[in-house]
Amino acid sequence: MSLRAKNRPLWTALVAIPFLFVAIATLQQRIDAETRPPDNQKEELLLPSGALLKKLSMGYDSLFADLYWTRTIQYYGERVGTRHANFDLLYPLLDVTTTLDPNMIAAYRFGAIFLSEPLPLGAGRTDLAVELVKRGIKENSDDWALYSDLGFLYYWRLKDYPNAAKAYLDGSKTSEGPGWMKLMAARVAEKGGSAETARMIWTELYQTTKDPNVRKWAATQLDGLAALEDESHLNVLSEQYRKLFGRYPASTKDLRDARLLAGIPVDPAGYPYAIGEDGKAHLAPESPVQEPKF
Amino acid sequence: MTTSSAMPAVVAINTFREAVRDRVLYNLIFFAFLMIGAAILVGQISIGIERLVIINLGLSAISLFGLVMAIFIGVGLVSKEIEKRTLYSLLAKPIRRWEFIAGKYAGLLLTLVVNTAVMTVGVILALCYIGRPYMPYDKEVLIAVYFILLSLALVTAIALFFSCFSSPMLSTLFTLGIYITGVFAEDIRGFGKITKNPAIEGLTKVVYYLVPNFHNFNAIATASHGQLIPLSLIWQNTLYAILYVAVVLLAASAVFSRRNLK
Numbered sequence: 001m002s003l004r005a006k007n008r009p010l011w012t013a014l015v016a017i018p019f020l021f022v023a024i025a026t027l028q029q030r031i032d033a034e035t036r037p038p039d040n041q042k043e044e045l046l047l048p049s050g051a052l053l054k055k056l057s058m059g060y061d062s063l064f065a066d067l068y069w070t071r072t073i074q075y076y077g078e079r080v081g082t083r084h085a086n087f088d089l090l091y092p093l094l095d096v097t098t099t100l101d102p103n104m105i106a107a108y109r110f111g112a113i114f115l116s117e118p119l120p121l122g123a124g125r126t127d128l129a130v131e132l133v134k135r136g137i138k139e140n141s142d143d144w145a146l147y148s149d150l151g152f153l154y155y156w157r158l159k160d161y162p163n164a165a166k167a168y169l170d171g172s173k174t175s176e177g178p179g180w181m182k183l184m185a186a187r188v189a190e191k192g193g194s195a196e197t198a199r200m201i202w203t204e205l206y207q208t209t210k211d212p213n214v215r216k217w218a219a220t221q222l223d224g225l226a227a228l229e230d231e232s233h234l235n236v237l238s239e240q241y242r243k244l245f246g247r248y249p250a251s252t253k254d255l256r257d258a259r260l261l262a263g264i265p266v267d268p269a270g271y272p273y274a275i276g277e278d279g280k281a282h283l284a285p286e287s288p289v290q291e292p293k294f
Numbered sequence: 295m296t297t298s299s300a301m302p303a304v305v306a307i308n309t310f311r312e313a314v315r316d317r318v319l320y321n322l323i324f325f326a327f328l329m330i331g332a333a334i335l336v337g338q339i340s341i342g343i344e345r346l347v348i349i350n351l352g353l354s355a356i357s358l359f360g361l362v363m364a365i366f367i368g369v370g371l372v373s374k375e376i377e378k379r380t381l382y383s384l385l386a387k388p389i390r391r392w393e394f395i396a397g398k399y400a401g402l403l404l405t406l407v408v409n410t411a412v413m414t415v416g417v418i419l420a421l422c423y424i425g426r427p428y429m430p431y432d433k434e435v436l437i438a439v440y441f442i443l444l445s446l447a448l449v450t451a452i453a454l455f456f457s458c459f460s461s462p463m464l465s466t467l468f469t470l471g472i473y474i475t476g477v478f479a480e481d482i483r484g485f486g487k488i489t490k491n492p493a494i495e496g497l498t499k500v501v502y503y504l505v506p507n508f509h510n511f512n513a514i515a516t517a518s519h520g521q522l523i524p525l526s527l528i529w530q531n532t533l534y535a536i537l538y539v540a541v542v543l544l545a546a547s548a549v550f551s552r553r554n555l556k
Contacts, residue, residue, distance in 0.1 A: 006551055009392050013548035020541045025503040027534050031510050034527050074481065077488035 050099025065101030147171025309401020368453025
């Protein structure tokens, strides 16, 4: 066979394959549009029973747990921030993950935050979050972080201060329970519902979590609390201004001109605060900062 | 005397005969037992979902059996001929190497078609056994079987490609690897999106379009629930399989034509 004839299939392949791949990619886009429209995705969990899956996994349950955990993160990531987001499968996925691997602390902690967070950022199911974290505590009774999460759920979501204080106190009794948990228990029991206590809880969550999603969310909450604190200070200054000039300031610029402020204060997102006709400071309408409600 | 243009057909028929001689189709006996057992048991253990169970089980078994055949026979198509030294006498005949590849591919595909057709008859018989009349949406079951065949055609081509330059053991691993990657292609792209890193997102997108997307061919759940499979999807999946098989066979021919067989 001549060299030319021998090389013919190679050259044909080199020329044709790139064109064929372009055609394949184009076709795949059409198939995607046909079979997986983004707003019409059918959600299904083929094996909703973690116990059954554990038996079927033939000893590879921890590997399966890792796969389900990965799928959970992906499931949440795909939906968060989208219109009409729903997280119906978030609890079943976390349930399967933690049944397969009851020691997967990250899954309990993730669930505590995002199962309880209201829509569109979470499933809005504090009851399921409490159930999951309690199960986590049952399986990992010496992990103080889970008690901290339970305390957070009772304090922040359910406003159940006695149970929150109890959770923090129980956490402080674990072998590695940090000292601040005892302090937190006392503080929650004494001053439940205050912004200062809330900031302590979010700060601890921010510092102790390893999950970037949770950390980001804790930072958002801390920004909101910082904004509330700033507004509280501005309200005091606004009252001082009224005593001096007989009217409320129209903006923070008036406070600066009256030398009550050294400059124009901005919120954690960098937007200047606004002052209403009633003299109360509030976030600028365009500010992305979300203030917590007490 | 056989003309040169008929050589791939001769190779194909011989490949099919060889598969029959190797008792490859014996898996049908196991499949028959599976379907008979399922048909008898399903009535005892499930209420109202007999059809669903039979279709899910039958189509999954067709897919799994076909996959095992496509991979394990596909990876030995070329290497076995080299090992047995039968390839040398074959290539001494007026046959080009790409024709040999095309013939081998067609032969295994024919084996798979026959195997799948018999198994499909088994599923239909099991459906008849559970006493269910013919329903218009039963055609979706046949479409699902057709999609399984398309995916098997792709797997066969990939196995054959690796068989052209690698040992059967490594070829099996490579083919399985590509198959698993193809099944999870959508998840790979999904991971890229979550990272919010443009470089990783771009990379996973490229991987998504490069690997064979086996998820396209999964219509088992749709068929078992009697949901309609659009006609456009049938031709799109057909064209996708043809194009991808063409890519892989072109690559296989290119590699095999340059392989030193001495």
